[in-house]
Each structure stands twice: as structure tokens, then as C-alpha cells.
Amino acid sequence: MFLALCAIMVACSEKKPNYIIGVSQCSEDIWRNWQNAELRMEANFHEGVELRFAAAHDNSERQIQQIDSLVESGIQLLIVAPNQLSSVSPAIDRAYDKGIPVIVFERKTDSQKYTAFVSADNYEMGRQMGEYVVTRLGGKGKVMEILGLKGSSPADERHKGFVDALKNSGVEIVATIQGDWTEPTAYQAVKDYKGDFQSIDLVFGHNDRSAIGARKAFSERDVQLPLFCGIDGLPGEDGGIQQVRDSLLESSYIYPTRGDLLLQLALDILDGKPYPKETMLTSALVTHDNAKVLLLESDEVARQSQNLEKLQTKASGYLQQLATQRTITLLALVLIALLLLAMVLFYLYHRSKVSAQRERVVNNLWNMEVPEEVKNEEVKNEKTAVQDNSSEKEEEVVKEPLFLTRFKDVVEARLSDSDLSVDDLAAAMNLSRVQLYRKVKAISGSSPVELLRTARLNRGYQLLVKTDKTISEVAYDVGFTAPSYFTKCFKDEFGISPSDLS
Numbered sequence: 360m361f362l363a364l365c366a367i368m369v370a371c372s373e374k375k376p377n378y379i380i381g382v383s384q385c386s387e388d389i390w391r392n393w394q395n396a397e398l399r400m401e402a403n404f405h406e407g408v409e410l411r412f413a414a415a416h417d418n419s420e421r422q423i424q425q426i427d428s429l430v431e432s433g434i435q436l437l438i439v440a441p442n443q444l445s446s447v448s449p450a451i452d453r454a455y456d457k458g459i460p461v462i463v464f465e466r467k468t469d470s471q472k473y474t475a476f477v478s479a480d481n482y483e484m485g486r487q488m489g490e491y492v493v494t495r496l497g498g499k500g501k502v503m504e505i506l507g508l509k510g511s512s513p514a515d516e517r518h519k520g521f522v523d524a525l526k527n528s529g530v531e532i533v534a535t536i537q538g539d540w541t542e543p544t545a546y547q548a549v550k551d552y553k554g555d556f557q558s559i560d561l562v563f564g565h566n567d568r569s570a571i572g573a574r575k576a577f578s579e580r581d582v583q584l585p586l587f588c589g590i591d592g593l594p595g596e597d598g599g600i601q602q603v604r605d606s607l608l609e610s611s612y613i614y615p616t617r618g619d620l621l622l623q624l625a626l627d628i629l630d631g632k633p634y635p636k637e638t639m640l641t642s643a644l645v646t647h648d649n650a651k652v653l654l655l656e657s658d659e660v661a662r663q664s665q666n667l668e669k670l671q672t673k674a675s676g677y678l679q680q681l682a683t684q685r686t687i688t689l690l691a692l693v694l695i696a697l698l699l700l701a702m703v704l705f706y707l708y709h710r711s712k713v714s715a716q717r718e719r720v721v722n723n724l725w726n727m728e729v730p731e732e733v734k735n736e737e738v739k740n741e742k743t744a745v746q747d748n749s750s751e752k753e754e755e756v757v758k759e760p761l762f763l764t765r766f767k768d769v770v771e772a773r774l775s776d777s778d779l780s781v782d783d784l785a786a787a788m789n790l791s792r793v794q795l796y797r798k799v800k801a802i803s804g805s806s807p808v809e810l811l812r813t814a815r816l817n818r819g820y821q822l823l824v825k826t827d828k829t830i831s832e833v834a835y836d837v838g839f840t841a842p843s844y845f846t847k848c849f850k851d852e853f854g855i856s857p858s859d860l861s
Contacts, residue, residue, distance in 0.1 A: 377407030378436070378629050380622070381429035385422060385442035385466065385511075386540065387414035388568065389598065390591050390616060397618025405626060417508060417539055419446035426450040430459060436625050438462045443510035445469045460628045464621060467512035474628060477621060479640040484590055484612050485517035487644060489524025491610055492561055492588065499529030500560035503585075505548070505573055507565035508539045517565050517590065533558065538569045545572030550579070561586040567599040567611055574607065590614055592645045594654065604650040611645040613653075762788075762798060770814050777838045781807050816852045819845065823860040830857045 382398060384391045395412060402408040411429060415422030419442045427450055429437065437454050439461065441447040448470040455461050455472040464477040492502060504521065507514030525532065534554055538545045545564060549572065556577060562585055564570030570589035577584055592599040592613035599611035617640055627634045645653060769787045773779045784807055785795040799807045815837040822833045834845035849857045 376409035378626065379409045379411065379432075379434045380625050381426075381432070381434035381437045382410060382412045383422060383426050383429060383437065383439040384412065384414045385440045385447075386417045388540070389595075390566075390593055390614070391440075393593060393595070394616035394618045394621075397616055398622050399618075401619040401622040405622070408622070408626070415442055417442060417541070419443050422447050423450040426454060430454045430457060434459065436460045436462070436629055438464060438621055438625060440465045441468045441511075442466075443508065444512050444515075446510065460625075462621065462625060462628070465513065475624060475634060475636055475638070477617070477624065477638045477640065479614050479642045481513045481516035482520040484614065484642060485520025485522075486524045487520075488517075488563060488588060488590065488610070488612055489521040489530075491644060491646075492521075492563060493525060493528045493530050495586065495609065496530055496560055501531055501533045501558050503534040503536060503549070503552075503559050503562045503573070504532050505536045505538045505545050505562065505564040505569040507569070509537060511540075514565055521563060536573075538565065538572075540566055540569065542568040542572035542575075545569040546576050547572075549573045549576035552576075556580045557582045559585045561588065561609070564589045566614075567591045567593070567602060567608065570608055571602065592643075592653075600645055600650055600654045603645050603647060604654055606647070609646075613642045613645060615640045615642055763802065766799065766810075767814075770811055771818075774815055774818055775836050775838050777835075777840045779811070779838060784811070812848060813852070815839065816849055819849060819857070820853065820860070823857055833857070 382395070384395070391414070398410055402410055411432065411434060413422075413425035413429060415425055422442050423446075426437065426439065426447070430453065437451075437459055439447070439451060441451065441463065444467060448468045451461055451463070451468055452470050452472045455474075460474040461472065462475045462477060463473045465479075467476070467478070492500075496502075502525075504518070506518060522532070534552060536545070536548045536552065538548055545568065549562075559577075562570060562573045562577070564573055564587070567589035568591075570587045574584070574587045586609040587607070588610045589599060589602075589608055590612040592603075592611040593616075594600055599608060599613075602608040603611050620638070620640075624634055624638070765788060766784075769784055773783070781795065782792055785792045788795055790798070795807055799805070799810060803810060805813070819833050819837045819839075822828055822836060823830070826833075828836070830846065831842040834842040837845070839845035839848075846857055849855075
């Protein structure tokens with residue numbers, strides 16, 4: 360019982376989350392790690408929010424399984440970046456059909472079964488990067504384009520925007536390399552390129568990692584390095600902004616992560632507040648002219664975020680200690696309460712057992728019928744014992760049935776005598792006071808005085824039930840000198856007041 364109660368107390372002390380939100384990332388990289396950190400940071404400002412993350416590592420089948428698993432785990436809202444436009448849609452549809460709100464972010468799905476969509480304008484990113492390339496190359500040149508994952512909406516839209524910007528210019532795309540957003544794939548694909556490396560003036564990667572992978576492949580060739588441009592423009596060490604500042608990249612384009620906005624949107628949906636169906640995020644081009652300033656600003660934001668995270672970690676530690684101390688205190692109080700309860704129950708059990716035993720003895724004493732032949736035999740034995748005038752022989756001969764009968768007769772004969780004492784009872788029984796006390800105590804477990812009081816109370820009970828006498832009259836009839844004392848003893852004996860019977 361105690362262990363079960365402890366388990367309940369511990370379970371109750373662990374506060375359940377108000378909302379459980381699943382986050383299905385199509386891959387795991389610096390961009391998504393940054394976004395996940397923003398989601399966690401924003402969740403710290405909202406009590407009762409639990410985030411459950413899954414990363415598919417650019418594998419659509421894995422993402423489908425992860426989404427189904429998140430749904431089965433009991434999430435209340437799904438945030439998902441689909442690996443590809445159509446392959447993951449069935450899993451998203453299943454979640455939506457089960458009544459789970461779905462926020463699609465960064466990449467599109469070909470289904471309309473979603474609650475809200477959040478993204479930057481990938482077509483506009485590709486178009487503006489194309490215009491920058493045309494300007495940077497002076498309106499003519501040869502470009503290699505490294506595509507994002509085939510079938511993903513950002514890759515398709517960035518390519519279309521880039522191509523449209525190069526129309527009617529002297530800049531030509533001479534090589535289109537299929538990538539999958541990762542640096543190693545871009546490196547290997549460019550390394551395997553059979554065309555003329557020397558003729559390439561600029562490489563446009565659909566993200567910064569692809570551009571850096573291409574740069575490493577070109578660096579292994581005995582050629583003059585072209586310019587490299589990418590998209591993401593992440594802050595922090597090895598992010599796109601730093602790479603532009605350090606001239607590893609000619610330019611990048613900030614693709615905002617905005618994990619804070621995503622979580623706030625999720626909470627608005629769950630709380631039933633108004634929310635936009637589509638949200639387009641603001642982005643910007645990163646060049647040598649603004650990279651240093653942007654990096655300083657982003658570093659300051661990152662520093663403040665780290666400080667907030669440290670404070671949150673400390674606060675969580677303090678709260679955990681407090682919760683542990685509170686649980687220990689509760690368990691200690693429960694233990695004390697259980698011990699007290701056990702003591703009370705033991706006392707009540709012991710008291711009831713003693714009372715029951717005493718009641719049986721007294722009832723036997725006052726209700727016992729002794730057969731006539733036993734009485735006659737005992738009378739003969741008693742006379743013989745008196746004639747022998749021997750106390751030891753007297754104790755041996757006087758039998759319990761006769762003793763109890765005689766004691767009852769003596770008590771009842773003088774029950775109304777308020778001056779009746781133990782000495783009087785002993786004299787009437789032809790015993791000394793000590794012998795009477797020892798004999799009565801041995802048989803009944805009570806003293807002569809206690810039996811006398813019980814007999815008076817039993818007689819009083821009968822008189823109250825069977826006659827019309829008042830409480831005072833009954834009290835005096837059974838040998839009590841004061842009705843108030845009779846009432847007190849009566850209540851102690853029977854648990855009710857005499858007035859309850861009159």
C-alpha cells in the first residue's frame with residue numbers, strides 16, 4: 360500500500376506537458392541544428408511544451424516511418440519539412456486526417472492537407488542570386504549550378520528563379536550538377552565532372568554546403584578558382600556569413616530558420632488563436648560589403664542565446680532540485696501519516712479486543728446458569744471447607760461456578776447500596792479483601808470494583824429500557840450517589856448517553 364501510494368505521489372509530482380509537438384526534419388545539418396536550437400529556446404519561454412525531434416537524413420522512407428511514429432506517440436501537432444515534394448505526402452495526410460494540425464515549413468508538399476505553411480521565397484532567392492551573378496560577372500561568363508535534392512521544392516524553385524534571371528544576359532549555365540544538399544555529394548559530383556574546369560567563372564550551389572564542396576573539388580585541380588555562391592547565410596562559426604567574410608564564398612543568401620516563429624505559430628494553432636495560413640519569411644543577400652556587420656550582429660544574437668540557454672539550464676536544475684525536495688517531503692509526510700494511522704488502528708483493535716473479552720467475562724458472570732446438582736455439590740464442599748477452617752483447603756474446594764454465582768448474588772443483593780465496599784463484598788463471601796481481589800481478577804480480568812460498577816450500569820440500562828423511571832431515579836436505584844457521575848460512567852461503558860434511552 361505504501362509503495363503504491365509513493366508511486367502515485369511521485370507520478371503526480373511530475374507535471375505533464377500541456378502540448379506535445381513533433382518536429383520531423385528531412386535531414387540533419389547546421390541549418391536544421393540551428394533551427395532546432397531556436398525551437399528549444401522558444402519552448403523555454405512557454406510552460407508545459409514538449410518537443411519531440413526526428414531527422415530523416417535525406418531519406419524519404421525513413422521520414423515516413425518517423426512521422427507515423429511521432430503520430431502514434433501522441434503528439435498534438437506536427438511540424439514537418441518534407442524531404443521531397445510528393446514522396447512524404449501520404450504520411451503527412453495520415454497525420455492530418457487523424458485531426459493533428461500540420462505545419463509544413465521550408466519545403467512544400469503536393470497535398471493540400473496541411474494547417475499552415477512557412478517558408479522563404481525560394482524562387483525569389485534563386486532569381487536575386489542570378490541577378491547578382493550577372494552583375495558580378497559583368498553580364499557574361501560561364502556558370503556551374505549544383506542542384507539541391509531532386510524532387511524537393513526548394514531545389515526546383517531556386518533553379519527556376521536562377522534560370523529566369525540569366526535570360527537575356529551573356530551569362531550561360533554550362534554545367535548542371537545533381538546534388539542532395541550535402542557537402543560530400545557536391546564534392547564528389549564536381550570531382551567527377553568531365554567538362555572543362557578552367558572555363559568555369561562561377562559556381563552557384565543551391566546551398567552553402569554544396570558551394571563549399573564544389574570549392575574543395577576545384578581546389579584539387581590545377582586551375583584558377585572560380586567564384587562560389589551559395590544559399591543559407593547561417594551565422595556562427597563555419598556558417599555562410601563567415602565564409603563570405605573570409606572570401607571562401609563570393610556571396611550567400613540568408614535563408615531564415617525562425618524556429619521561434621514556428622513554435623509560436625504552433626501554439627497559436629493549439630490555443631485556437633487566429634493564425635496565417637501561409638507565412639513568407641524575409642531574407643537577404645550576403646556579400647563582402649555587409650558580411651562583417653551581419654556576422655557581428657549574428658554573433659551577438661548567438662551569444663545572448665547561449666547566455667539564455669545557460670540561465671535556462673540553471674533554472675531547470677534549481678526547479679528539479681525543488682521538485683525532488685518536494686517529493687521527498689511529501690513521501691516523508693505520507694510515511695508519518697501511515698505510521699500514525701497504523702498506531703491508531705492498532706490501539707483501536709487492541710481496545711476493542713480487550714473490551715470484547717471483558718464484555719464476555721461480565722456477561723458470563725451475570726448470565727451464567729449453574730446446574731442444581733453442581734450447586735448442591737458445591738454447597739456441601741463449601742460447608743466442609745468452612746468446618747475445616749483451612750484457608751488453603753478453602754481455595755482448593757471453592758469452585759469457580761459457585762464462586763461466580765455467589766459473587767453475583769452478593770452484588771445484586773446490595774446493588775442499590777451506594778456505601779457498598781470491597782470489604783463488604785469480601786466479608787459476605789467469607790474471604791479476605793486480598794483473596795477476593797485475587798480470585799475475581801484471576802477469573803474475570805477485572806477488579807471487584809470494576810465488576811460492581813459494570814453490574815450497576817447493566818442494571819441501570821435495563822431499568823431505563825424497561826421502566827419509566829427518570830435518569831436520576833435509576834442512578835440512585837443502582838447505587839450511584841450522583842446522576843451526573845452515573846451519566847458519565849454510562850456513556851463510557853455503552854458509548855451512548857442515558858438520555859438516548861429515556
